[in-house]
Amino acid sequence: MIVDSHCHLDHFQGAEQADVVARARAAGVGIMVTIGTRIGPGAATVREIADRYDNVFATVGIHPHNAGEGEVPSVETLLAEADHPKVVGLGESGLDYFYDKAPRPAQQEGFRRHIAAARQSGLPLVIHARDADADIAAVLEDEDARGKFPFLLHCFSSGAELARAAVRLGGYVSFSGMLTFPKSDAIRAVAAEVPADRLLVETDSPYLAPVPLRGKRCEPAYTVHTAARLAEVRGLGLAALAELTTGNFHRLFSRAKG
Numbered sequence: 001m002i003v004d005s006h007c008h009l010d011h012f013q014g015a016e017q018a019d020v021v022a023r024a025r026a027a028g029v030g031i032m033v034t035i036g037t038r039i040g041p042g043a044a045t046v047r048e049i050a051d052r053y054d055n056v057f058a059t060v061g062i063h064p065h066n067a068g069e070g071e072v073p074s075v076e077t078l079l080a081e082a083d084h085p086k087v088v089g090l091g092e093s094g095l096d097y098f099y100d101k102a103p104r105p106a107q108q109e110g111f112r113r114h115i116a117a118a119r120q121s122g123l124p125l126v127i128h129a130r131d132a133d134a135d136i137a138a139v140l141e142d143e144d145a146r147g148k149f150p151f152l153l154h155c156f157s158s159g160a161e162l163a164r165a166a167v168r169l170g171g172y173v174s175f176s177g178m179l180t181f182p183k184s185d186a187i188r189a190v191a192a193e194v195p196a197d198r199l200l201v202e203t204d205s206p207y208l209a210p211v212p213l214r215g216k217r218c219e220p221a222y223t224v225h226t227a228a229r230l231a232e233v234r235g236l237g238l239a240a241l242a243e244l245t246t247g248n249f250h251r252l253f254s255r256a257k258g
Contacts, residue, residue: 007205028242066102152252
């Protein structure tokens with residue numbers, strides 16, 4: 001079994017959503033985590049999707065793109081949104097200085113509040129990091145000094161130093177279809193270096209379809225292509241890589257059953 005540790009099933013509507021989940025199961029993707037990007041109605045939507053399918057779980061949080069849409073939610077609000085049996089993590093939160101869709105102070109405050117919620121609840125924080133390596137690392141180091149918290153750098157596309165900092169602090173690193181792109185040698189070098197017990201795979205669907213499906217709308221079934229490429233990078237068979245990353249997923253997302 002393979003786990004898609006990060007997808008956005010709320011982008012698939014109606015019967016299409018059920019078909020996407022069924023295709024994933026048929027492809028050997030036994031568990032999917034649909035990721036929250038807004039609280040309130042947005043969090044309710046991902047919780048409802050998780051309730052609809054026995055092999056789908058959810059996270060709740062505010063994406064850095066949306067951090068400036070209103071008041072930064074309190075730690076208590078985040079914990080209340082996560083108080084649901086199918087919610088297995090917080091986020092995605094973090095910093096995105098590439099698009100800069102929200103003011104950086106709002107992104108940073110939101111990131112720190114998600115970390116505090118992760119620390120209090122024990123739920124892992126799914127971290128979005130783009131063009132913000134130094135600030136992500138600085139926040140992680142600073143917050144780690146205040147107390148440990150579980151976290152995952154998702155859809156890794158940053159520099160090797162951020163991966164090393166995350167691992168040193170107890171974090172995990174997840175790779176998406178970007179790992180398969182012809183020009184992604186630097187990402188593959190990081191994937192070869194990350195300790196085996198810290199690796200996960202994902203799609204970030206409906207984005208970033210892997211080779212040989214690049215250009216198509218991505219969906220969780222495509223996790224198998226990223227897993228196959230990661231297995232090649234690590235010198236493993238696909239079955240061994242699937243067992244490894246699934247075990248890592250359950251260690252990090254301990255509330256997920258199945």
